[in-house]
Amino acid sequence: MKQLVLALCTLQMAFGQTDGRVAVRSTGQFDPEGNALYSVYVASGQEDLEELTISAALPAGTRYLESVHKPQSGVYDGVKDNIVSWRVSRLERDTLLGPFVFRAKVDGTTAEVPETVQAAVAYQRPTAALVESEAPSGRLTVLAETGSITFDARGTLDASGANAPVFVGGTGVALFVPEGAVTQRVTVSLRRLPVDESKLPKTQPATWWCSQYVITTEPRVSFAKEVAIALPSRRALTPGLPVSVFLSDDGSNWNPASPEAKTATERGIGFGAAGQNVSVTCITQFGFTTCRVVSGGGFGFGGFGAFGYVEQDNIVSKLTGNALNTLGQPPSIIAILIGRK
Numbered sequence: 001m002k003q004l005v006l007a008l009c010t011l012q013m014a015f016g017q018t019d020g021r022v023a024v025r026s027t028g029q030f031d032p033e034g035n036a037l038y039s040v041y042v043a044s045g046q047e048d049l050e051e052l053t054i055s056a057a058l059p060a061g062t063r064y065l066e067s068v069h070k071p072q073s074g075v076y077d078g079v080k081d082n083i084v085s086w087r088v089s090r091l092e093r094d095t096l097l098g099p100f101v102f103r104a105k106v107d108g109t110t111a112e113v114p115e116t117v118q119a120a121v122a123y124q125r126p127t128a129a130l131v132e133s134e135a136p137s138g139r140l141t142v143l144a145e146t147g148s149i150t151f152d153a154r155g156t157l158d159a160s161g162a163n164a165p166v167f168v169g170g171t172g173v174a175l176f177v178p179e180g181a182v183t184q185r186v187t188v189s190l191r192r193l194p195v196d197e198s199k200l201p202k203t204q205p206a207t208w209w210c211s212q213y214v215i216t217t218e219p220r221v222s223f224a225k226e227v228a229i230a231l232p233s234r235r236a237l238t239p240g241l242p243v244s245v246f247l248s249d250d251g252s253n254w255n256p257a258s259p260e261a262k263t264a265t266e267r268g269i270g271f272g273a274a275g276q277n278v279s280v281t282c283i284t285q286f287g288f289t290t291c292r293v294v295s296g297g298g299f300g301f302g303g304f305g306a307f308g309y310v311e312q313d314n315i316v317s318k319l320t321g322n323a324l325n326t327l328g329q330p331p332s333i334i335a336i337l338i339g340r341k
Helices: 002-010 333-338
Strands: 022-030 036-044 049-057 062-069 074-080 083-091 095-106 119-125 129-132 146-151 174-176 186-193 207-218 227-232 243-247 267-271 278-284 288-295 303-310 316-318
Touching: 022 049, 022 119, 022 129, 036 049, 049 095, 074 095, 083 095, 207 227
Parallel strands: 243 267
Antiparallel strands: 022 036, 036 095, 049 083, 049 119, 062 095, 074 083, 095 316, 119 129, 146 186, 174 227, 186 207, 207 303, 227 288, 267 303, 278 288
């Protein structure tokens, strides 16, 4: 099903190297101030690894500003000779760890900066080895705050006219509407908002909010089939974290979609849509939150979406089995990291 592979179509994955025991990759994005945020991930295979060093090279045209985020198990080692590094004592088998995030200032000496960096992971046990990522590739672009897309009974169409996920203008948001989901011509418009925590759900422990959007449809519709949407986050996320859902019709008053108590380790995610009978299931990806929406009351008409997770040791993930079923159940965690399907 196309909606189940939306993330693979939109994440623009950078392929990494692997020696069968570990893989490494990176992603990049601009923050609101125009600085570059780079994130590094490592994933293990079927063995426990010990005494790991994770490193990333500052790309040309940037200068280091700060370390932004890391796993609790990681130790920031600083930056030397334009190399940022961290240490981890142990990485269990079948585990994805990251992101290790740092911020760099674009100094204007080059016309563009890459969307990935040269990254590497070295480990000492069971035997010493070094694995590097591919060379930097792509280029960072500034995402538009607003965008819209129009479709009809054929659903969203790519450049070849096939029913597929498509980007909504230059927003970085990807939308998939399957054929037959609507019976008329529909326009979906969205606007990314600055995160305003005073209008977002209060959680305990507190939630770090990834992004906030207003999503509208014209005319108001009820989708007859499941639609999927991938929304960029303020910084890269850990793939496969479980999430919970809140609903709102005004962007200020939020209610949990399920009355069950949430555990302290469960990640919180907020999503708002007009109308009742809206079912939303979401999962985190490298730089996106991907949601699957089933609507019985008019998804997106004056709807508000805000996405976040609880700040704990939340940047380690076990991705075996069908934990990432929105990615089509990849065979292994290393396959997920390097982008195999």
